[in-house]
Amino acid sequence: MRTAAAPQFYETKKFKDKVKQAIVFIVVLAGSVIVNSLVAYAFAKIRFKGRNTLFIVVLSTMLIPGFVTLVPQYILFSKLGWVNTYLPLIVPAFLGSAFFIFLLRQFMMTIPNELIEAAVLDGANHIQIWWHIMLPLTKPxxxxxxxxxxxxxxxxxxxxxxxxxxxSLYTLQIGLQTFKGTVQTQWHYLMAMSVMVLLPVVLLFFFFQKHFIEGSNIASGTKG
Structure with missing residues (x-):
């Protein structure tokens, strides 16, 4: 476990390193939304041979514990030379998530097919339909x-x-561990920074809780 007697992580952290970390979170967020919505749209509105079978295969990946793939994944990223970079944290977001695909697909199934058919008659392709119709309607x-x-x-x-x-690449979660020393834990720093780390998540849910609850209810087939 990486420990330190003093909160040097926050004292020596440069502004550009914090900007890099913020970019990582933004890229992960954007990649997850874009990729999963594209795959969900294909499963929900595009008819192709083996669609349901492939969807079941995607869902079955949820049964595989993450720790099972941890070692092979590390070996792969090590062979690619990605260790000690942000790429292992970013790239998986662009490979899709079975849970997110399922959530978005269930929501998109509630959108009338007549909208898609009308867009096709107007000459729109699938990317245009996804961007101009599906994304605005699936905002929750x-x-x-x-x-x-x-x-x-x-x-x-x-x-x-x-x-x-x-x-210099450490994220805030690792930074919190620097307050836990081998002999002494600096609880005042640890508690203060824990609140700061928790605050963005709380604010995010506070401002978007209406859409969050609506999206969860519709995707699960319930109405609230």
Whole structure:
């Protein structure tokens, strides 16, 4: 466990490093929303052979514990030379999430097919339909996915702890651990920074809770 007697992590942290971390969270958020919504649109509104079978295969990946793929994933990223970079934290967001795909697909299934057919008659392709029709109509579900994605990336400790070795790359979650020394824990710093780390997630949910609840209810087939 990486520990330090003093909160040097926050004292020596440069502004540009904080900007890099903010960019990581933004990229993860954008990648998760874009990729999962595209896949969900394909499963919900595009008819192709084996669609339902492929959807079941995607859902079945939720049965695989994350720790099972941890070692192979680390070996892969190590071979690619991505260890001690932010890429192992960013790239998985662009590979899709079975849970997010399921959530968005269920929401998109409630959108009338007549809208898609009318857009096709007007000459729109699938990308245009996805961008101009599906995304605006699925805003509650997209906000739900965005909140979950941000919360997962923001609170991730295992990923940064596993892949980041340079102190200048440490995320806030690892930074919190620097207040826990071998002999003494600086509780006043730890509690203060814990509140600061928790605040963005609380504010995000506070401002978007209406859309979050609406998206969760419709995707789960309930109305509230």
């Amino acid at each position: 579900a997209l906000i739900t996915v965005a909140i979950f994605s941000f919360n997962g990336a923001w609170n991730d400790l295992l990923g940064p702890l596993l892949y980041l070795n340079d102190e």
